[in-house]
Amino acid sequence: MVAIEERVFIAGAGPVGMTAAARLVGSGVPVTVFEGGDDLSTESRASTFHPSTLDMLEDLGATQGLERHGLRARYLQYRSKSEGILARFDFDEIADLTRHPYRLQCEQWRLTRVLYDLLKDDPNFELLFGHSVEGCAQDHDGVTVNARAVDKTMSRKARFLIGADGASSKVRAALGIEFEGFTWPDRFLVLSTPFDFSEQIPDLDIVSYVADPKQWHFFLKIPGLWRVMLPISAEMPDDAALDEAYGRRCLDGVLAGAGGAEIRHRTLYRVHQRVAKTFRDKRAFLVGDAAHINNPLGGMGMNGGIHDAVNLTGLLAKVWNGQIDIEQLGLYDRQRRTVTLDAVQKQTIQNKKDLEAASAADQADFRSRLHRALATEDGTRAYLERLAMLASLKQAAAIT
Numbered sequence: 001m002v003a004i005e006e007r008v009f010i011a012g013a014g015p016v017g018m019t020a021a022a023r024l025v026g027s028g029v030p031v032t033v034f035e036g037g038d039d040l041s042t043e044s045r046a047s048t049f050h051p052s053t054l055d056m057l058e059d060l061g062a063t064q065g066l067e068r069h070g071l072r073a074r075y076l077q078y079r080s081k082s083e084g085i086l087a088r089f090d091f092d093e094i095a096d097l098t099r100h101p102y103r104l105q106c107e108q109w110r111l112t113r114v115l116y117d118l119l120k121d122d123p124n125f126e127l128l129f130g131h132s133v134e135g136c137a138q139d140h141d142g143v144t145v146n147a148r149a150v151d152k153t154m155s156r157k158a159r160f161l162i163g164a165d166g167a168s169s170k171v172r173a174a175l176g177i178e179f180e181g182f183t184w185p186d187r188f189l190v191l192s193t194p195f196d197f198s199e200q201i202p203d204l205d206i207v208s209y210v211a212d213p214k215q216w217h218f219f220l221k222i223p224g225l226w227r228v229m230l231p232i233s234a235e236m237p238d239d240a241a242l243d244e245a246y247g248r249r250c251l252d253g254v255l256a257g258a259g260g261a262e263i264r265h266r267t268l269y270r271v272h273q274r275v276a277k278t279f280r281d282k283r284a285f286l287v288g289d290a291a292h293i294n295n296p297l298g299g300m301g302m303n304g305g306i307h308d309a310v311n312l313t314g315l316l317a318k319v320w321n322g323q324i325d326i327e328q329l330g331l332y333d334r335q336r337r338t339v340t341l342d343a344v345q346k347q348t349i350q351n352k353k354d355l356e357a358a359s360a361a362d363q364a365d366f367r368s369r370l371h372r373a374l375a376t377e378d379g380t381r382a383y384l385e386r387l388a389m390l391a392s393l394k395q396a397a398a399i400t
């Protein structure tokens, strides 16, 4: 029998697992993180930190480190290819609700590095690189994790396990939790280029979503690069979509003449809308992509995952310190799963529909929602609260 350790185990050192680790260690809870990779990932993925998330990360001492590698986006705009700007929102209008009235455009991998630097010398923090979680089993007092390293396998038991091991979560599989939802037929292509679109497109903000029935796209700027994302039809093979000449044609389609620019990175990925049937099974929990995945329109995937980690660890620390009973951990599932379905999934699906809208009725509906949001101060603030993911936190807090 494996002896139980007075710790919380976390599978996965991505942005969500590392946020959970930082929160627990900050509350005096010893943590072991099992990371399958040999180092922290530097993959180019999410690049948006919302105001609500920046507030949470500031409490961990991490926002300052991110700001050094990011760009502040005070405005967000919607455009159409044929009409120009449809609506422009200014996060300053909700400056009374957040300490960070802007989106920070910064690569997600910066966060794991910043958090690792904050944690690495803390005696309550252990990170095992090259250790893949293969499975888990639980009994009345703890969870046993089976992990594999290059030259060995191991079993260790702790009081709780947080599955932050991404979309193909082994923890979710071991718990037998369904990942319900669907996969979009189209894939998304991301092209990163130093070409300065703002010099060529009048009034382009560094976060701009462009509606177009033929090829919607978005522009996001991070330090030194613009990212353009656009859909790839189901019929096109992956290698054709990743072909350099095709990438150039896409950039030319977005802005005539841009196709001559250097393309630094090309990423093609399949997009899903899926939510785990439950985020909790007794002493084991799912957070981040292990619990939910969605399309990136609105930048809500990683941010929602960080919100999960903050919610769960707040409750876990209270259980650890004897302030609440273990059964109250069910609140995590009720609050976070509800807002994942009601806010993140609905909003990201609607965002995609709005940008690709082909019928006159759908296009008019999108424009009238934008105009209504801008018509009154209350409407603008409510819209911005949804964009900034403050509304979903308010909704979660009201669930008991």
Ligand SMILES: Cc1cc2nc3c(=O)[nH]c(=O)nc-3n(C[C@H](O)[C@H](O)[C@H](O)COP(=O)(O)OP(=O)(O)OC[C@H]3O[C@@H](n4cnc5c(N)ncnc54)[C@H](O)[C@@H]3O)c2cc1C
Binding pocket: 011, 012, 013, 014, 015, 016, 017, 034, 035, 036, 037, 041, 044, 045, 046, 047, 048, 108, 131, 132, 133, 134, 164, 165, 166, 167, 169, 170, 267, 268, 269, 287, 288, 289, 290, 296, 298, 299, 300, 301, 302, 303, 305
């Ligand atoms: C190509 C791409 C582009 C994206 N772009 C955007 C975007 O623009 N906006 C947005 O909001 N979101 C985007 N996302 C989603 C965003 O990156 C995720 O929501 C975010 O990474 C979730 O963080 P996480 O920590 O939950 O999972 P991950 O970042 O996937 O981290 C999981 C960690 O667990 C480790 N791991 C996996 N399996 C095991 C195991 N069995 N044992 C131990 N460790 C394990 C992995 O090595 C990794 O370090 C994108 C995703 C992809 C794939």
